[in-house]
Amino acid sequence: MNSLSDLLEAPYYQDAIQATTRQYNTGLFLQESYSPLSHLTVNLGVRWEMQRMQDYLGNTVLSINDNIAPRVGVIFDPSKEGRAKIFAHYGRYYESIPMNLAARGFAGVVACRVSGPRSAAPVRSSQAARC
């Protein structure tokens, strides 16, 4: 929960925004490749993937722990001599969240807009309260 002082404090102008964000990606996997016949192979597998993201202050801002990714595949060799194969595969895949998105979203950055007559100078730190 935000403190009262945080809520009252205005964003402050920065010439440049520097932020380092971190993401921990971990996974457990299990795969079984079963060949009941010399020309037939069935692949079964599953991955359990987890993502945890930290903002530029080191606070955990996003935690995903339920990415279950099953995989099923069948390979059949009609020639029975290793000269051909018919295969099918199904899998669910999860893409990790792009870090550039994290750096923009969890770095406390806002692009402030200040409008004024064309003669006005660009916003300066002293005008932060108008942001």
Added chain:
Amino acid sequence: MDYVANMSNEKTRTNDITARWTAASSTGVGAWTRLWACTLNNSAIRPVFPAAAQVNYVEWDTTAASLAQFNPSVAGQCAANLATGFNPCAVYGYQSGGYGEMEDINAFPPGGTAQEHQHFSRAGLHELKYGFDGELVQYGDKIWYSGLDGARALVFTTGGDNTYYSLFRLPPGVQARS
């Protein structure tokens, strides 16, 4: 000096250094295999002309206007063709000034995998593989706008007004509001 934005074209430098290491604790059935990998990546977005980083980027947001409004030197070439009504200098937007947004990215994602294979026969051949993998992605990002210190901004001009977009940082714990 005024740099036309499109002439200070984007220049991106990207460097990658990759290291991999694989080791097996033993050979044969039940061997654990470990793989560690790391790629250092950094890239930078800069203007070709360094001086363009010292000037605010300006976008003239307007409906159809004449190029002569922005570059008076071409006014003589912008007369509309009376027969066809064709205006050779109609523009819907115009960019001038400095480079705009610049960025430095440094990514360091060390990671590794450890897995074990098991082979056995039971109503056919089985190959069982299991293990875990992990990756820690550290992503350093620095962004800034062209202009002078204390007044770095993107400038959008419409009608008689300027709108300045500058970078601000929120105090810790404060969420951005739209």
